[in-house]
Amino acid sequence: MVVTTASLATHGLAFAHPGARRPVFEELSVTLRPGHPLIILGPNGVGKSTLLRCLAGLALPTRGTVTFAGMPLRGLNDAQRARRIAFMAQSEAETFAFTVADIVLTGRAAHLGLFHRPGKADRGRAARALHRLGIGHFAARSMHELSGGEQQMVRMARALVQDSPVRLLDEPMAHLDLANQRQVLDVVRALASEGLAIGMSSHDPSHALACGGDVLLLGRTRAVAGPVEQIIAPALLKEAYGLPIDVLRTERGRDVAVPDFGGPSSAARYLSRRPDP
Numbered sequence: 001m002v003v004t005t006a007s008l009a010t011h012g013l014a015f016a017h018p019g020a021r022r023p024v025f026e027e028l029s030v031t032l033r034p035g036h037p038l039i040i041l042g043p044n045g046v047g048k049s050t051l052l053r054c055l056a057g058l059a060l061p062t063r064g065t066v067t068f069a070g071m072p073l074r075g076l077n078d079a080q081r082a083r084r085i086a087f088m089a090q091s092e093a094e095t096f097a098f099t100v101a102d103i104v105l106t107g108r109a110a111h112l113g114l115f116h117r118p119g120k121a122d123r124g125r126a127a128r129a130l131h132r133l134g135i136g137h138f139a140a141r142s143m144h145e146l147s148g149g150e151q152q153m154v155r156m157a158r159a160l161v162q163d164s165p166v167r168l169l170d171e172p173m174a175h176l177d178l179a180n181q182r183q184v185l186d187v188v189r190a191l192a193s194e195g196l197a198i199g200m201s202s203h204d205p206s207h208a209l210a211c212g213g214d215v216l217l218l219g220r221t222r223a224v225a226g227p228v229e230q231i232i233a234p235a236l237l238k239e240a241y242g243l244p245i246d247v248l249r250t251e252r253g254r255d256v257a258v259p260d261f262g263g264p265s266s267a268a269r270y271l272s273r274r275p276d277p
């Protein structure tokens, strides 16, 4: 069954590890809207992966609920959930030396009946996903032969073929060079314009500016959420990350977030500050 209605939301969500002194987060209410990517930002250890795992139904919240199209996620079995929500983990140990094409095909599992093997149409989808990410030439290679960034692109292709209305991507840009980051951002924007609901974590606020949807900025003391132009602002970024971050407009007319990493400074011409929204 192809599920077309997509809106994933958390309501007063809290998560604490057993025995932990403090919860990872509390009272978190966010919505992933079809067509508006939600980019989840925040410092290391603040709970981005934990939240994505709760949204995917892979981690059980301590309090609160996750709903898909208004229905509690916990009412769905694994196959029903997988037809609605694709989850790409931050990293995965590749135990077996499967080919890239086979790994991508496993993304079709939720659409195949029990004991059914993937058919020509499934293989075609897997091939198209690899081509869409510019890695069609990897198809016959063993996953073990690929670099960390190449494996990351393959896992992205697998999330593409899952054909679910919600895609949750945990740091899909980790390990990727700049051109591959652009490739993934192009795909994220295209999926959003096709009406999918996308949740993606990142360490780079510029990725949020490039996606142009909503942002959830998780800080150590509070979380803020809203449209990208409101949340990706110097004061909120400094509060969350603890260092100055300028939001500038390039000569190409793109907005970027530039952290102050220190180092030599000069009085030379700089990019223009983005006008206040």
Ligand SMILES: Nc1ncnc2c1ncn2[C@@H]1O[C@H](COP(=O)(O)OP(=O)(O)OP(=O)(O)O)[C@@H](O)[C@H]1O
Residues within 6 Å of the ligand: 017, 018, 020, 024, 042, 043, 044, 045, 046, 047, 048, 049, 050, 051
């Ligand atoms: N099994 C565990 N028991 C206790 N605490 C844990 C456990 N696993 C993770 N944590 C803690 O949960 C918090 C949230 O981790 P999470 O991986 O969600 O953060 P993150 O924002 O995705 O981090 P990063 O940006 O480094 O990937 C961290 O402080 C981490 O130390």
